[in-house]
């Protein structure tokens with residue numbers, strides 16, 4: 001489909017080329033720049049919060065790319081229907097396999113390299129930091145946002161789509177989960193965060209939760225900042241932070257703590 005609806009967010013690629021084609025396509029591409037392609041019934045939900053702060057600036061600066069593809073435009077008939085009743089009966093509607101198939105094939109046209117397709121789904125593997133690290137190393141990702149009762153299962157099987165969940169609860173659509181996934185991934189792309197050290201020290205990077213943070217004023221509502229943090233003694237500060245991280249992880253996330261105690265395989 002040549003007139004397929006899609007919208008690029010962020011900077012346009014304007015590079016010297018003998019082929020002017022790229023300057024007039026709906027989605028000029030920044031070659032080699034990580035890209036998220038979003039299949040959604042609500043393209044206006046993007047970039048949403050991703051257009052703010054560091055992720056928004058990085059999008060403008062061409063450090064990552066976002067393209068939305070409107071599922072409705074692949075709908076069938078005069079009313080561009082995208083859903084139908086569940087086979088076997090039951091409540092709600094299901095996104096049609098033919099509609100999703102055409103949309104996915106359009107999205108994956110010309111895609112190269114390591115480029116997973118993910119369906120945001122409460123049935124999926126729960127998002128975690130290692131998953132985001134892997135996605136940040138990929139060339140890009142195509143995200144399918146479900147609505148209603150979800151999508152026709154055959155689509156997931158046919159395209160080998162991974163299901164990924166934001167958590168053990170049910171939302172009305174996959175768009176918020178998609179934005180969470182993109183936010184957590186994009187901040188791991190080099191230069192998106194000003195200070196690279198901030199991703200090295202934060203929660204989950206070493207398998208531990210982060211220690212508590214404090215800033216001015218030195219005393220607030222009778223609560224002083226712990227003395228050690230004001231001591232200027234770097235060694236003691238580092239030890240205090242490590243102890244706090246371990247204690248927080250042990251008490252709040254015994255699952256993470258237990259995983260750390262197990263000797264690494266091999």
Ligand SMILES: C[S@@+](CC[C@H](N)C(=O)[O-])C[C@H]1O[C@@H](n2cnc3c(N)ncnc32)[C@H](O)[C@@H]1O
Nearest residue numbers: 120121146149150165166170171172173174177
């Ligand atoms: C109402 S939900 C469908 C729930 C589905 N009938 C079930 O019970 O598993 C509609 C859409 O929201 C999205 N969604 C809901 N909860 C989610 C979660 N925890 N993580 C990721 N996506 C979610 C999915 O894309 C899903 O297709």
